[in-house]
Amino acid sequence: MIIPKEPKVELSGISKSFPGVRALHKVGLRLYPGEVTALIGENGAGKSTLVKTMTGIYQPDEGEIRISGKPVVLSSPHAAFQAGITAIHQETVLFDELSVAENIFLGHAPRAAFGLIDWRGMNARARTLLAEIGAGHIAPDTKLKDLSIANKHLVAVARALSVNAEVVIMDEPTAALSYKEIQDLFDLIDFLKSQGKAILFISHKFDEIYRIADRYTVFRDGEMVGEGLLKDTSQQEIVRMMVGRSVDQVFPKKQVTPGDEVLKVVGYCHPTEFADIGFSLRAGEILGFYGLVGAGRSEVMQSLFGITKPSKGAVRIDGEVAVIRSPAQAVDKGIVYVPEDRGKQGAVTGLPIFQNVTLASLKKTSRHGFLRLAEEFKLAREYTERLDLRAASLDQNVGNLSGGNQQKVVIAKWLATKPRVIILDEPTKGIDIGSKAAVHEFMSELASQGLAVIMVSSELPEIMGMSDRIIVMREGRIVSEFENNAGLKPEMLVRAAAGIGEAA
Amino acid sequence: MSAIVKMREFWLAVLIAALVFAANLRAPGFASPSRLAGIVEDSSILMILALGQMVVILTRSIDLSMASNLALSGMIVALINQAAPGIPVPMLMAVAAFSGLLLGALNGVFIWGLGIPAIVVTLGSLTIYRGVIFLIAGGQWVNADAFSPSFIAFTRIEVLGLPLLVWYAVVIVVAFVVLMSRTALGRSFYAVGVNPTAAVYAGINVGRTMFLAFCISGLLSGFCGYLWVSRYVIGSVEVARGYELTVVAACVIGGISISGGVGTVAGAVLGALFLGVINGALPVINISPFWQMAISGAAIILAVVLNGRGAKRSQRLILRTAEASA
Numbered sequence: 001m002i003i004p005k006e007p008k009v010e011l012s013g014i015s016k017s018f019p020g021v022r023a024l025h026k027v028g029l030r031l032y033p034g035e036v037t038a039l040i041g042e043n044g045a046g047k048s049t050l051v052k053t054m055t056g057i058y059q060p061d062e063g064e065i066r067i068s069g070k071p072v073v074l075s076s077p078h079a080a081f082q083a084g085i086t087a088i089h090q091e092t093v094l095f096d097e098l099s100v101a102e103n104i105f106l107g108h109a110p111r112a113a114f115g116l117i118d119w120r121g122m123n124a125r126a127r128t129l130l131a132e133i134g135a136g137h138i139a140p141d142t143k144l145k146d147l148s149i150a151n152k153h154l155v156a157v158a159r160a161l162s163v164n165a166e167v168v169i170m171d172e173p174t175a176a177l178s179y180k181e182i183q184d185l186f187d188l189i190d191f192l193k194s195q196g197k198a199i200l201f202i203s204h205k206f207d208e209i210y211r212i213a214d215r216y217t218v219f220r221d222g223e224m225v226g227e228g229l230l231k232d233t234s235q236q237e238i239v240r241m242m243v244g245r246s247v248d249q250v251f252p253k254k255q256v257t258p259g260d261e262v263l264k265v266v267g268y269c270h271p272t273e274f275a276d277i278g279f280s281l282r283a284g285e286i287l288g289f290y291g292l293v294g295a296g297r298s299e300v301m302q303s304l305f306g307i308t309k310p311s312k313g314a315v316r317i318d319g320e321v322a323v324i325r326s327p328a329q330a331v332d333k334g335i336v337y338v339p340e341d342r343g344k345q346g347a348v349t350g351l352p353i354f355q356n357v358t359l360a361s362l363k364k365t366s367r368h369g370f371l372r373l374a375e376e377f378k379l380a381r382e383y384t385e386r387l388d389l390r391a392a393s394l395d396q397n398v399g400n401l402s403g404g405n406q407q408k409v410v411i412a413k414w415l416a417t418k419p420r421v422i423i424l425d426e427p428t429k430g431i432d433i434g435s436k437a438a439v440h441e442f443m444s445e446l447a448s449q450g451l452a453v454i455m456v457s458s459e460l461p462e463i464m465g466m467s468d469r470i471i472v473m474r475e476g477r478i479v480s481e482f483e484n485n486a487g488l489k490p491e492m493l494v495r496a497a498a499g500i501g502e503a504a
Numbered sequence: 505m506s507a508i509v510k511m512r513e514f515w516l517a518v519l520i521a522a523l524v525f526a527a528n529l530r531a532p533g534f535a536s537p538s539r540l541a542g543i544v545e546d547s548s549i550l551m552i553l554a555l556g557q558m559v560v561i562l563t564r565s566i567d568l569s570m571a572s573n574l575a576l577s578g579m580i581v582a583l584i585n586q587a588a589p590g591i592p593v594p595m596l597m598a599v600a601a602f603s604g605l606l607l608g609a610l611n612g613v614f615i616w617g618l619g620i621p622a623i624v625v626t627l628g629s630l631t632i633y634r635g636v637i638f639l640i641a642g643g644q645w646v647n648a649d650a651f652s653p654s655f656i657a658f659t660r661i662e663v664l665g666l667p668l669l670v671w672y673a674v675v676i677v678v679a680f681v682v683l684m685s686r687t688a689l690g691r692s693f694y695a696v697g698v699n700p701t702a703a704v705y706a707g708i709n710v711g712r713t714m715f716l717a718f719c720i721s722g723l724l725s726g727f728c729g730y731l732w733v734s735r736y737v738i739g740s741v742e743v744a745r746g747y748e749l750t751v752v753a754a755c756v757i758g759g760i761s762i763s764g765g766v767g768t769v770a771g772a773v774l775g776a777l778f779l780g781v782i783n784g785a786l787p788v789i790n791i792s793p794f795w796q797m798a799i800s801g802a803a804i805i806l807a808v809v810l811n812g813r814g815a816k817r818s819q820r821l822i823l824r825t826a827e828a829s830a
Contacts, residue, residue, distance in 0.1 A: 369688075
């Protein structure tokens with residue numbers, strides 16, 4: 001029996017909205033000294049927004065943060081650091097070109113006479129701190145860039161201890177670690193617990209959560225849907241909380257009788273990202289790819305689009321072997337790809353709408369090598385109207401459009417090339433509800449016109465609402481394939497993606 | 505109309521007109537047609553080079569070897585003319601342009617094939633191309649009396665009241681307007697510069713686009729090699745030494761963003777013209793050469809500050825949407 005304790009950190013009624021998106025709605029979270037709390041939720045549930053609120057990057061619209069019972073305002077990352085909250089994640093802000101000791105003491109280095117840095121004292125204290133956390137093998141004067149990711153985590157922890165941080169947030173700390181390194185990290189977390197630190201642990205992997213955490217808090221769609229002690233709760237119950245919504249959202253999926261096979265992928269491998277990928281896709285079909293972030297879904301798609309080169313395997317389009325070495329070749333063969341990161345990869349922000357739409361069809365709008373503006377506008381108007389894109393004019397800079405409208409511009413660009421296969425990678429991530437519905441409707445419309453659609457999505461309602469078939473990937477491999485019929489339960493997809501056996 | 509007033513190019517043109525007007529007050533006659541034509545003539549080579557530099561800068565690169573390329577290509581045709589005065593000048597022009605194209609393509613190969621940053625490659629070729637001039641000329645100059653009369657005449661013959669040198673610039677400016685606004689290549693220069701990742705995902709070959717940009721800047725440098733040697737009637741290792749920075753300055757003043765993707769033909773032309781007016785006006789109103797340099801320098805910094813302010817405003821917008829999708 002656990003003696004009731006005062007929480008070290010208590011968040012209550014925290015809300016945070018961005019234009020068109022409600023990221024957090026009156027959520028709460030409690031972290032206790034000497035305990036690990038796991039924060040669990042699907043992608044987009046609001047976990048990272050909460051972490052950013054706790055580390056002073058975002059200011060909540062409403063709600064209260066208390067540390068040791070006292071309300072605090074974390075107005076900046078520095079204020080959060082001062083308040084004893086420190087975060088460790090894959091891209092922890094450390095400085096590659098500085099030494100380990102400098103990283104640990106940056107901003108609060110021990111001083112010698114005349115305000116100069118006391119190098120000897122700093123290195124000695126760094127050595128002590130590192131030894132305490134079982135990282136005595138790291139020399140304080142090594143440059144950070146020479147360390148592995150696991151050792152960088154250790155430096156980050158030493159930095160947290162150097163300011164007596166009471167709260168340690170670990171956001172997917174195991175994502176890039178080997179099995180041995182993960183075990184070492186767990187030993188370290190046990191040590192931090194014994195020091196009375198309150199720890200927030202974010203992971204998608206249930207075995208890790210059950211190994212290391214004492215409590216859990218589950219988020220879904222920006223709301224807190226459950227919390228409690230892990231020893232009293234089964235994995236099934238937690239999975240149910242994660243996906244628990246009744247899938248009552250209406251998806252405009254049209255029933256289409258699939259046509260001939262358009263795309264066949266056989267034995268597709270990449271040296272580091274994925275292996276043995278094989279599937280087929282028929283005209284009029286929507287094939288969903290589900291999995292955790294980092295399962296290799298986008299990597300497969302980028303390879304099919306010619307961005308990265310596979311090491312083995314074959315792609316057949318209409319039964320003929322297609323060699324795709326560049327995106328231009330992929331477009332020629334009729335495969336187009338709408339990337340996940342609209343800002344960086346999708347829309348060419350800075351160019352007007354019409355130039356974005358025609359960018360992949362410039363041959364079509366040229367005569368004798370010269371572009372014809374009238375043709376460009378005609379093409380752009382045709383496809384933006386089909387997608388119901390609302391903009392002041394086609395001359396408008398794409399950077400000034402909302403996320404949903406940028407997505408429509410990218411899709412319009414590809415439709416103008418008259419593709420056979422369209423790959424949509426997280427097509428509605430971070431866009432408002434209205435645009436989401438429009439994208440879904442359009443996707444369904446395209447399929448009914450005979451286009452073969454691949455949709456990569458981490459959102460269960462979307463994947464279950466839109467797909468004819470669903471392929472689940474985990475750690476670079478296809479682990480299962482489901483027909484999307486009445487017998488398919490969301491729990492089955494989550495279990496396959498997380499690698500939880502039926503019996504567990 | 506309001507769209508025109510908002511354009512940077514419009515205000516730069518107004519500024520140039522104001523400079524001419526002010527200089528005319530101090531030194532009457534400065535704004536006479538013949539003097540102004542002289543300034544345009546003096547700025548012609550810079551204009552052509554600025555256009556070449558513009559396409560390179562648009563793709564987020566920089567070509568520091570332009571002046572060396574110009575000097576080397578100029579020396580090649582100077583030596584040919586000295587050895588065989590009978591070869592027709594248009595053919596020498598083609599030779600200069602072709603030599604420039606090769607030198608530019610060489611830069612492009614290193615940047616595209618080996619992925620070395622353009623500033624490093626062209627800093628190297630800047631020195632190498634100068635060294636080659638010394639080697640092929642044996643350290644000698646080609647003096648005024650060594651050139652054939654037609655070699656010198658082909659920048660000076662007047663057509664419709666303007667020397668041929670100006671007409672070359674006019675033709676190239678018109679060609680660039682078409683290239684940048686009416687061809688797929690021109691469009692891809694902008695796309696690659698604004699957002700290289702998105703350009704890749706749109707099926708544009710970014711490396712090839714950069715390669716072609718360096719070919720263009722090389723071609724124009726080489727052609728200007730002939731123009732320079734013909735106009736100043738000298739071929740030497742020292743020709744146009746340090747001029748690459750003047751070219752970059754013209755681009756920056758013309759509003760071509762060093763971070764790529766933003767810039768117009770009109771901007772490059774006006775940037776070159778601005779420097780031409782400053783250099784033409786200041787001696788006339790008795791301002792020392794030191795102040796000429798200081799004023800050119802101040803203009804560059806001012807242009808960057810103004811560009812930076814414009815860029816910041818649009819950046820904030822990007823930040824807002826990025827946070828919304830987070």
